[in-house]
Amino acid sequence: LFKNLKKSFIYLNLLSITLPVLFxxxxxxxxxxxxxxxxxxxIFIKDYYLFLLVKEILNNLKKIYYFTKINIISIFNNI
Structure with missing residues (x-):
C-alpha cells in the first residue's frame, strides 16, 4: 500500500464519505x-429525462453516420 502511494499509483482520499470495499x-x-x-x-443528483427529450435525442441520432459501440456491463465489471 505504501509503496504504491509513494509511486503515485494511488493517492490519499480526501472525501468526507467512505465506501465499503471487498476483496x-x-x-x-x-x-x-x-x-x-x-x-x-x-448523494449524486440523478438526471431524469422526459420521454419527449429521449425521443428527440433518438431522432437526432438517426442523422449521425458513425456510432461507437461500448459494452457498458463488461467495462463496469472490469473496473
Missing part, C-alpha cells in the same frame, strides 16, 4: 475487487 476470492485463487456505491449514488 472476494475467486475460483482459482485470484481476488476480485468490489466497491459498494450505494451511499455515493444517494
Amino acid at each position: 472476494i476470492k475467486k475460483f482459482g485463487g485470484r481476488f476480485r475487487f468490489y466497491i459498494n456505491y450505494y451511499i455515493l449514488n444517494i
Whole structure:
C-alpha cells in the first residue's frame, strides 16, 4: 500500500464519505475487487429525462453516420 502511494499509483482520499470495499476470492485463487456505491449514488443528483427529450435525442441520432459501440456491463465489471 505504501509503496504504491509513494509511486503515485494511488493517492490519499480526501472525501468526507467512505465506501465499503471487498476483496472476494475467486475460483482459482485470484481476488476480485468490489466497491459498494450505494451511499455515493444517494448523494449524486440523478438526471431524469422526459420521454419527449429521449425521443428527440433518438431522432437526432438517426442523422449521425458513425456510432461507437461500448459494452457498458463488461467495462463496469472490469473496473
